[in-house]
Amino acid sequence: MLSSLRRVFRTKSSLGPKVEEKYSSEPDSSPNPLSRNRTTYFYSGIHTLHSSEYDEVDIVFVHGLKGDCIKTWKDKSATEPWPKTLLPLELGTARVLTYSYDSTVTGKEGTPSQNRISNHAQNLLAALATLRQNDNTALVTAQERPHQHLQDIAHFTRGVIFLGTPHRGSSLAKIGELVSRSYGFIKETNTDIVKVLTEDSEVLARIQDSFLALIRARGKDEASMIDITCFYEELPTKRLGLIVPKHSAILPGYASIGIHGNHAGMTKFSGPDEPGFRAISGELKRWMKRIQQTPRKPSKQAIVHCLIPYTCNPDFVGRSEILELLKSQLSCFDTSSQKKGHRRAALYGLGGIGKTQIALAYSYWLQEISKDTSIFWVHASSTERFTEAYIKVAEQCKIPGHQDPTFEALSSVKDWLESEESGQWMMVIDNADDMQLFVPQTDQSLNPLVTRDDSLGQFIPDCAHGTVLITTRNMQVGSRLTKGKRPIEVGKMDEHEAAQLLRKGLQQGDDTLMDLMQLSSHLEFLPLALVQAAAFIQENGITVIEYVELLNGSENDVVQLLCEDFEAAGRDSDTPRPVAQTWMLSFQQIKRQCPFAGELLSLMSLFDRHAIPLEFLEFYGEGKKRAESNIKMQLVKALGVLKAFCFIRAERGGDYNMHRLVQLVTKTWLTREGTMSGFAREALLSVSEFYPYGTFEEIATCTAYLAHASSVLQMQEIDSDEDRLLRASMLHRVGGYFLYQGRYCEAEKFQEESIALRKSSLGGDHPETLVVMSDLASTLCDQDRLNEAEALEVRIMETWKRTRGEEHHQTLDAMSNLAVTISAQGRPEEAEVLNRHVMEVRKSILGEDHLDTLISMNNLSKTLSDQERHEEAIEIQKHVLAAHKRIQGDEHPDTLLSMGNLARSLFCQGDFGEAEELQKQVMDTRKRILGEEHPMTILSMKSLADTWKLMGELCDPDIPIRVEVLGDALNLYKECLRVYSQTIGPDHTDTQETQTDLSDGDSLVVTDPTTNPPVSGLTMGERTGSRIFHYLW
Known part of the structure; x- marks a missing residue:
């Protein structure tokens, strides 16, 4: 196994032939033949295989790991390598060189080289530079700029052929690494160089990125472009298969050719007719x-300049995706961007989001990766700063005439940068926020001092050998300056980036990751705010959690923290460092560029920051600009400015969201400007215009706009009677919504304040005051405060009688409400008198099927049922239910209320089956349309539980279904008790009755039912009906 693995690296070629322009230099004399015993002699360096006095180019052959400068290129049947015997016959005027280096991985008797790939590369570069040292141009340039003679090697390179090179590594390299490590127990090894060639190697990826950056920077200029061709093996080896698969051997976007041989044989040819040799020589x-047909350019090199005002920021973290986008847009790695032409990119985002830091990181990366690219940094916050930066460029680059007092810096620097003399360059235009500085508006009245001829945009150079990176808070400026190309948005950091940034800023500490995440979330993952927080924590010796507690204070406390000054790396001294001041500067720019946008921003800061409806803004715009016909266009443009500055973000539904910290700072800005009270009134007007009263049909709108209503009601900047009445109206409507939702404590609070405001401005007997008082009486009744409710309703009824008459609809409403309260107190006879009177008057005036008449009939049926006159009640209820279904539909809350009342009467009459069916239908429908915890839903659950409990109570104890029915009833009671305890409290009558019913049900499950006599239908009906009808607003 080990012998097979050793052969993998014996003939691998990691870098193929390299073509170079030739300068007059004598070839090195041939060294002695390589010794077979490497422990006694090893030759390293350039070896000339062929040369003549007519040579025009240099071709350099470089072998791979475990390779040899002769054997790698020599077929078994040949006595000499083919680059020496075959290639010169094909090319003629080419000097053929081979480079030798110690490529061993494991030592046999001696010690292998411990050089890394970068060391071998530097040695090759130095050897080639030495070979060409007689080039006078190179020597002169080297005297002016150190190491220029090494850079010239890359400059004069015209092509590279790769033969089986593992650009993406080789799976076998991992095995080779293990083998070389195993050798390490008995022999010295160099595992690092093998490890680099493993699949997904980070080092290999960096090498490839750097190489491609160099190639693509040369563009497609015939005089300087570098050709690339990749050859790959088509045949596997017998034991190990493909050593370097095709996907690893090729580079996307460049020519690739297959050689019909395995990895070892693809570099060896015996004759000129072999297809592999013909392909390479071709x-x-x-x-x-x-090369022969391309005119040669003068060898003069432009001097490289670096005018970056900040040092590299060691605390910079993350943002890798944005950096990759910049590399792509500015043609570092994107093959589609190699076409000739000027390239620009823009970063836009909220002030403090990290745009300058990203531009700084990219600049230092470019300086490292492209040594011959000059970098210029231009501050663009004002005309003065922009001009000052151009003057520095002129001085640094010694542009002719820069010392002349009449020197026009802007136009002269632009012209010089567009000339070939400037060489490759990149310009960062930082803080280009003001639209009028770069692209003045057509309406010169906005700023009469700025004309189109004074636009700074016309002085940004535009040429193929230069790129421009713009940072701006204003996306519209970025889009204009990149000539319509979409700018790159810089958003907030992710959680891990934010935590890493805090770690660096805090330097040390035992704060947990959870603490850092919590702080980051409070500061909206905004880099400048995080750095500011870290500085404050360090300076004041507090913990992260203590700082979070400060942020949990009042809005003023948060803004004060955001105003704290601090030192920040890579931030202009003239630019405000605190987050709050940074945004206030943006507010001023918006106000200058588009005053209407400044007004909208002020208004929006007083709403809730989420889902701000467009109709609020349209209402404000129509009120302010009534005389203008193009209000919609102005609104679109103004909102466009706010979106461009990233202060708001449009949602799909047409609503807008606002950054939380921006909202707080905007409010502070309004206070400082003295405009808070005016915009507070406008915000209240806008919400009041669209916030409806809390009826069933309007619940969706009430819910959607509730946060905005709460936000404008929290403001106290209202003084006039007109504003107080506007506030009272808003309180009344929101209070009605809370009453409908069963949020009685909140409803009572809003209703009482509304009453107080209307009493002070209108008087206690004014109709608008009485309407809110009626709502308050309903709220008190629902809280089981029946005596207070009755007293208030009697007063309301008497006032309406006195001011409007006994048959006025407001008087009848008051009577009807009073009857419900009296009935809930156990006085059904009195309630019947009032309900019958109201019903008869409404029938005569409104008709039998009018909704108000149906409510009166419903209430009357309840009082009849309370007096055990169930047949009369059922007859009325069936008529009312049919009318509601016909007029309002099967699922309207009024229809469900009538259905529940009918079920209650059927229940009290002992018709449990029909009552159960109706109650289940009511409960299921209310759950779906009102929600599972709505008061009416819970009431229907309680009624159904009562029915099931009584059915179980009446069942034969030996029937198994009895336990099941009682179990279902107990589950409903428990759910009702949970909601009641949370909403109306443990002392409310409904809560206590439910607790009693639950206890009774428990006892029925565990004891003999004959010892617990069933509760009568009437008593049970009274429990379920105590609050059903208080739905009269």
Whole structure:
């Protein structure tokens, strides 16, 4: 097994022939033949196989691991390698060289080389540079710039042929690594160099990325391009199969050719007619023809400049996807971008999101990967800063005339960068946020000092040998400056990136990952806020959790933390460092660029930050710009500006979301600007316009807009009577929603404040005040505070009688509500008188099938049932149910209420089967349309549980179904008790009755039913009907 594995590396070639332009230099004299005993002699370096005085190019053959500079290229039947005997006959004017190095992996009697691949590469580069040292141009350039003679080797390279090279590694290399390690027990080995060639090797991937970056940077210019051809083996070896599979041997986007041989035989040819030799020599001849036909450019090299104002940030983490996108868009790795033309990319995102840091990381990466590319950094926050940066470029690059007082820096630097003299370059235009600086608006009234001729955008150079990277908070600027190409959005960090950034900022500490995640979440994973937090924690000697507690304080506390100054790496000294100040600078830019956008941002900050409806904004716009006909267009453009600055984000449904921290800082900005009270009123007006009263038909809208209503009601910046009445109206509607949902404590709070505001502005007898008082009475009744409810309803009824008359619909509503409360107190006779009077008046005025009349009939039937007059009640209830189904449909809450009342009367009359069927239908429907914990749903569950309990109670104890029915009843009681305890409290009558029913049911399951006489249908009916009818608003 070991002998077979050793053969894998004996003839592997890791780098094929390399074609070079030839400069006048004498070939090295041939060394002595290689000794078979490597322990006594080893030749390393360039060996000339063929040369003549007419040579125009150099071809260098490089063998692979366990290879040999002669044997790798020599067929068994030949006495000399084919590059020496066959190739010169085909090419003629080419010097043929071979490079030898110690490629052993394991030592036999001696010690193998411990060089890594990078060491071998450097040695090859140095050997080639030495061979060409008589080139005067190279020597002169090397004196001006150290190591330039080494860079010239890459500059003069015109093609590379790969023969079975494992670009993506080889699965057998892993085995080879194990074998070389096993040799290590008895011999010295070099396992590192084998490990590099394993599949998915990170080192190999970096080498390939760097190589492709170099190739593609040369573009398709005939005078400098590098041709690539990859040859792959078509036949497997006998024992090990394919050593380097095709997918690893080729490079996507470049020519690939198969050789009909295995890995060892694909580098050995015996004659000129062999297909493999013809393919290789054919490629070389084609390349030589191109070189001969291409005019040679002067060898003068542009001086490389680096004007980056910041050092490399050691704390930079993550953002790998964005960096890869930049490499693609700026033509580092993307083969589709090799066409000639100027390339630009833009990073946009919220202030503090890390755009500059990404641009900085990319710049230092490019400086490392492309040594001949100059990098220029331009601050673009103002015309002065932009011009100052261009002056520095002119001075650094010694652009002619830069010392002249009349020197036009902007146009001169642009012209120089577009000339070939500047060489390859990249320019970073940082903080290009102000649209008017780069692309002035047509409406010059916005800024009369800026004209289109003064646009800075016209001074950004545009040429094939330069690239531009723009950072901006304004996506619209990025899109304009990249000529319509979509900018790359820089979003928040992910959890792991944020935690890693905090770790670096905190340097040390025993904070857990959970603590760091919690802090990151509070700060919305915003890099600048995280760095600011780490600086504050370090400076004040507190823990992460203590900082989180500060963030959990008031909004003012959070904003104060966001205003704390700190030092940050890679951040311009003239740019505000605190997050809050960074965004306030953006607010000012938005206000200058589009005042209407600034107004919308101010308004939106006072709503809830999630799902802000477009209709709120349209209402505001129509009110403010009523005289203008193009309000929709203005709204689209203004919202476009806010989206471009990443302050808001559009959702699919047409709503908008706002960044939480941006919202807090915007509110602070409004306070500082003195505009909070005005926008608070506008926000309240907008929500009030669209927030309905909480009836069944409007529940979806109420639920969707509830957060916005709560947000505007939290503001106290309201002083005038008009604003107080507007607030009272909003409180009334939200309170009605809470009442419908069974959230009685919240309903009472909102209703009481609404009453107080309306009393102070309108008086206690005003109709609007009385309407809210009626709602409050309903809320009190539902909380089992029946005496308070009755007193309030009597007062309301008497007021309506006095002001509107006894037959006014408001008076009748008040009577009807009072009757429900009296009935709940156990006074059905009094309730019947009121209900019958209301019903008769409504019949005569509104008709028998009017909804208000049907409510009166429903209430009357309840009082009749309370007096055990079930047949009368059932007759009325059947009529009411049929009318509701016909008018409102089978699933309307009023229809279900009538159905529940009918089931209750049937139950009290002893018709359990029909009652059970109706109750199950009501419960299932209410669960679906109202929710499983809605008060009416729980009431229907309680009624069905009562029915099942009584049915089980009446069953023969020997029938198995008895236990099943009682078990179902107990489950419903438990669910009702849980919800009641959470919503209306343990002291409410409904809660206590449910607890009693649950206890009774438990005793029925474990004891003889004859010892617990059944509860009468009437008593059970009173329990289920105590709160059914309080649905009169």
